[in-house]
Amino acid sequence: MKISRKRFLQIGGLTLCAVACKTAVGELLDIGEGNSPSAPGAAPATRWAMVVDTAKCFKKDGCTDCIRACNKAHNVPAINDANHEVKWIWKESFENALPSQANPYGGEKFRDKPVMVLCNHCDKPPCVRVCPTQATWKREDGIVMMDWHRCIGCRYCVAACPYGSRSFNWVDPRPYIAELNPSFPTRTKGVVEKCNFCEERLVNGQLPACVAACPEKALVFGNVADPKSDVRQILESRFTLRRKPELGTQPNVFYLV
Amino acid sequence: MRDRGVIYTGLLTFLALMTFPVWHDLAAKTTSRGPEPVMPTREKLCVAPLSYMRTSHMNMLMDWRDAVVRHDVHSFKAYNGKTYNMSLTGTCLTGCHTNKAEFCDRCHNYAGVSVYCWDCHVDPKMAGRSAK
Numbered sequence: 001m002k003i004s005r006k007r008f009l010q011i012g013g014l015t016l017c018a019v020a021c022k023t024a025v026g027e028l029l030d031i032g033e034g035n036s037p038s039a040p041g042a043a044p045a046t047r048w049a050m051v052v053d054t055a056k057c058f059k060k061d062g063c064t065d066c067i068r069a070c071n072k073a074h075n076v077p078a079i080n081d082a083n084h085e086v087k088w089i090w091k092e093s094f095e096n097a098l099p100s101q102a103n104p105y106g107g108e109k110f111r112d113k114p115v116m117v118l119c120n121h122c123d124k125p126p127c128v129r130v131c132p133t134q135a136t137w138k139r140e141d142g143i144v145m146m147d148w149h150r151c152i153g154c155r156y157c158v159a160a161c162p163y164g165s166r167s168f169n170w171v172d173p174r175p176y177i178a179e180l181n182p183s184f185p186t187r188t189k190g191v192v193e194k195c196n197f198c199e200e201r202l203v204n205g206q207l208p209a210c211v212a213a214c215p216e217k218a219l220v221f222g223n224v225a226d227p228k229s230d231v232r233q234i235l236e237s238r239f240t241l242r243r244k245p246e247l248g249t250q251p252n253v254f255y256l257v
Numbered sequence: 258m259r260d261r262g263v264i265y266t267g268l269l270t271f272l273a274l275m276t277f278p279v280w281h282d283l284a285a286k287t288t289s290r291g292p293e294p295v296m297p298t299r300e301k302l303c304v305a306p307l308s309y310m311r312t313s314h315m316n317m318l319m320d321w322r323d324a325v326v327r328h329d330v331h332s333f334k335a336y337n338g339k340t341y342n343m344s345l346t347g348t349c350l351t352g353c354h355t356n357k358a359e360f361c362d363r364c365h366n367y368a369g370v371s372v373y374c375w376d377c378h379v380d381p382k383m384a385g386r387s388a389k
Contacts, residue, residue, distance in 0.1 A: 149326065182346050182383065185377040185379065203329070203331055
């Protein structure tokens with residue numbers, strides 16, 4: 001069969017068009033599925049989440065039981081210098097914790113009240129996106145985990161986190177730990193750290209240290225993917241807030257106000 | 258060869274200085290001494306045969322680290338069929354090698370290996386104490 005030069009060019013052009021269209025359509029179809037490791041659309045079996053009941057939390061003035069329990073469980077150093085401090089769970093004024101809810105009128109009663117804040121273990125964590133070494137990643141159960149062995153201390157994640165949940169170890173933290181807990185490693189100078197939702201306790205079927213330590217039961221922890229769990233029941237029956245929802249990070253820490 | 262005396266004196270001094278470490282070690286009887294790590298008394302069996310642990314314990318610890326931190330797998334089926342919790346501090350140091358200084362450190366110092374495991378992982382002997 002003879003093929004003319006014109007026909008050859010026509011077939012070639014059509015083939016190129018088809019390839020380009022397929023790529024474009026493929027890209028469009030992929031939108032929304034993200035790059036989650038699980039099958040697209042499949043609901044996760046476990047999604048750890050926390051509800052902070054601020055009203056209950058305010059009951060006992062000046063209570064720091066959860067902070068102390070966390071610091072002890074994870075060898076969090078107590079560094080007084082604000083430039084070097086390391087925080088896993090801490091108090092933030094209402095205004096700063098939930099800035100989207102601020103309005104210029106009233107609110108004197110609660111404006112300066114402290115709200116417990118911690119890593120939100122976001123569904124779309126910006127810290128994970130920017131980490132160049134995959135030292136931080138999103139686990140299947142929703143925990144934004146850290147591998148301190150792999151952290152190179154570039155602090156991209158610190159810059160990316162809109163909640164200030166990540167702390168960098170500017171100095172060797174060991175001298176600032178009052179009581180060493182051998183069951184959890186300390187960190188070393190030059191790595192970033194943050195709350196890990198007590199994944200080391202969850203493995204043993206224990207609740208996170210802060211939740212277990214709260215005398216008012218103001219912190220509720222559970223699997224939000226389970227319709228019968230406490231957190232899910234609260235989320236379905238009451239109105240809750242999340243920190244900076246407009247950023248689209250989809251936090252897994254909810255606030256009852 | 259009029260400078261014979263000076264040359265031989267110089268040569269002898271040179272040889273003595275060069276071989277000084279040998280004489281010193283012979284006098285101190287340290288030449289044939291190994292690291293002599295103190296073996297645990299509580300347990301007779303390690304998670305893997307001695308020959309493997311001697312050459313490859315660092316690889317095993319790296320595998321443990323990856324399994325626990327990155328894959329959320331915590332139990333290790335040992336060579337003897339027993340299951341152990343993969344934890345340097347919790348299993349190795351608490352269960353068997355309670356004498357880190359006489360076991361881990363002695364060998365590492367002997368071989369001139371400096372590991373950074375202990376920058377973060379805590380020797381249980383330091384529990385409750387300030388790290389200062």
